[in-house]
Each structure stands twice: as C-alpha cells, then as structure tokens.
Amino acid sequence: MACETTDVIICGCGPTGALLSAYLGKMNISNIVLEKEAEITTDPRGIALDEDGIRLLQGAGLYSSVYSEIGTCMQKFKFIGGTDPVLDKRAFIEMDYGTTEGGTGHVGFICHKQPALEKCLRDAMASSKYCDLRSGCEVTSLSEDDQGTICQYRDATGEEHQIRSRFFIGADGKTGFTRKQYLEPRGILMEQAHQ
Structure with missing residues (x-):
C-alpha cells in the first residue's frame, strides 16, 4: 500500500478538528482531516462558546459569521452543583455575560448552532490549499515511530x-477511534469530572 505524507493528521472534523485545520492552513502547514461522517451531522451537540472561542473564530477569519450565522449572545448563567437531574436548585454562582466589559471586548458567551459553526469552519478550511478534508473515512489503525505517526x-x-505524518491529533470525541481504540487500550483514561 502506498503511503502519502503530510505534516498533521486530524481525526475528526467537528468544531475542534475543523478549527485546528483552518489555523494550520493559515500557517501553511499541510494537514489531512479524516472525518467518519459523510456530511455534517445535524443533531444538536455543543451549545455554547465563551469569549476565547469567539476570539478563536475571529482569528480563523469567521468573525463576520459569529453573530449572523453561528449564534446569539447568552446573557445570564446560573451554575448549580451535583449530578442529579434536578435543575431548580439554588445556584452557587450567577453571572451576567451579556456585556463586553472585561478583558476581551467580546460578549462572554454565545449559544451556537453546531451544524452552522461546522459549515463556516469547513468553508475556512476549503479556502486553504493546505487543508484536505476527507469525509466518509474511518481511521482503522495508528502506530508511532521515531519519525512520527503512521x-x-x-x-x-x-x-x-x-498516511505518514509528524503529528496525529485526536479530535473525534469520547467514542471515537483515538480514545477507544488507541488511548484506552494503552491505559490512558479520561478522568471523571465528578464522582
């Protein structure tokens, strides 16, 4: 089997993988993104971006799309503790993020539509000759040597x-190849955020 080469392989083209690819493309770093799904998944998933996420989209050249296509400002947040499904508990902290006051100049959070976010990110990828999205592709094995990954x-x-690359980035989520087939068999487990 012939072996092509690239600088970076990204497994998964959700928001994280697509954003990384777009940034690498802006820096003229060749990357191939392998995405299992043939099309952008339309079911709801991630819902919010903080000001750092907004700034990252701005850096990828997508600021004009942030509020027109991707999402809208979220203002009031109430954080409650515990793992039970009761949501009418007293909040341990409340915040108003509907302001640009603070350090970033962006409103604190936006509620986004992930399919719209992914489309905008894929459009940014498509504008670079260094980004290569391959949809409908499933990673089947990964190995490492002194030169990088295969x-x-x-x-x-x-x-x-x-494909041989200097770096392999797992951006395929909690049930994807990277975690389930590569990291967990090597004893690398995701820590629980709560017990």
Missing part, C-alpha cells in the same frame, strides 16, 4: 489508505 484509514468505498 495512520491507516478506510475511505467511503472501502479502500484502505496509509
């Missing part, structure tokens, strides 16, 4: 391919 994947037609 990734095998299966495309939408069932054909196997191999």
